[in-house]
Amino acid sequence: MEGRKVVAWAAKDTSGIPSPYSFTLRKTGPEDVVFKVLYCGMDHTDLHQMRNEIHSTNYPLVPGHEVVGEVVELGSEVKKFKIGDMVGVGCIVGSCGECLSCKSNIDQYCNNRIFTYNGIYKDGRPTQGGFSSAMVVHQRFAVRIPEKLAPEQAAPLLCPGVTAYSPLKQFNGCGHKVFKAGFLGLGGVGHLGVLIAKAMEHHVTVISTSEKKREEALEHLRADAFLVSSNVAEMEEAVNSLDYILDTVPAVHPLQSYLPLLRVDGKLLSVGVAPKPLQFDAVDMILGKKTITGSFIGSMEETQEILDFWAEKGLSSMIEVVKMDYVNKAFERMERNDVRYRFMVDVSGNNLE
Incomplete structure (x- = not known):
């Protein structure tokens, strides 16, 4: 027409x-x-x-x-x-x-x-x-x-759903391993990422700059743990504890604060577009064989997959x-x-x- x-x-x-x-x-x-x-x-x-x-x-x-x-x-x-x-x-x-x-x-x-x-x-x-x-x-x-x-x-x-799902799907269905996941940012992408990871039976830690979102993360989104990045003792205790971190923060933030949380071979998955370049310490990467990688939305196949996954798991946005x-x-x-x-x-x- x-x-x-x-x-x-x-x-x-x-x-x-x-x-x-x-x-x-x-x-x-x-x-x-x-x-x-x-x-x-x-x-x-x-x-x-x-x-x-x-x-x-x-x-x-x-x-x-x-x-x-x-x-x-x-x-x-x-x-x-x-x-x-x-x-x-x-x-x-x-x-x-x-x-x-x-x-x-x-x-x-x-x-x-x-x-x-x-x-x-x-x-x-x-x-x-x-x-x-x-x-x-x-x-x-x-x-x-x-x-x-x-x-x-x-x-x-x-958009936010497939943006989280696309990098997380690599950790889905990997035998009986329980992945330890970290999430930076609890906005549109972050909250969906937490729900997806929980549905994949991952152990989920939400990482925030303050206590403000603790109840939201633990009570409403059913995260397993909450970590305040400004709490030095909490951060030190969590060193080498995570398999991956999904970084959804669309602002400048210090990657060097979060890379130590990753285990050997751990991955920081970046999906938040910061307006200025981010910095990190190469030593953290080299000594831990760690990876920083990016991901942009998702493919058409992955978009269909997240819709079907959401329906199958009975999740709610x-x-x-x-x-x-x-x-x-x-x-x-x-x-x-x-x-x-x-x-x-x-x-x-x-x-x-």
Whole structure:
């Protein structure tokens, strides 16, 4: 179908304040899926992009890359989905399809990946995200939402969920070994990471700079231990105790404080984007055969895996559902970390106009 008109909320300048907006979706290609958006998650990246703080922003910008909706139209060659299916779209909606990363099913590392919004699609049109009444996406970049998983519960898994799952899956199903896991940061990615690791039967330690999140970690997320990084005695007692640390902190922090916690051959898995370079002591790495490695979201296969894993384990995301006319207030609260742990916009329950 050509010219499907949709309504949305978009940022129109560097103030980063979204307001009503309308545009036309691209023509539905033979392998495209068109879906009515039901829910869309809110992410710090949305705020940065709307304010032109990263990746030179093309306005007007419709944010949102944790999108769940119901299929309403299919291209002639789509075999993966049918009308009425619940689908999800995460951070990317395209790639070159020819490079080693694409052929290895890790499209997120393709140098020509196309982001869900603030990107340029193959036809030259700007990509727009999930703060809109409908979206069109190539079937390769859509995943199936399990029937027993509520759509609003599924949406956070499409970005922070798979971001945690992708590096953690290497520790899943490794015989009878109980992995000792550490988690830096207890925000959107961190809290989902803790839930995933617990479901994998790992021993989980949450590491924080203060006591403020002790109850949250131990009582609500069921972590096994809580470690205050400013407590010298606690940190010394935990030296050489962890198999891996998932570092989700998106700010400058001292890696040299945490590397000693790793056992020989331990890994620090970095998924939080700090605005400045991080520093560490090479001696800690060399004498302990330790590794610092990064991970970027997850593949389409891994995105489907985390959805199925979440449904199979009966897990629940900690979310707050809001209406579209509340998003500016929600972004203000997000900046103050005043949310447990993810805002979810009820797109279909709004009059976007």
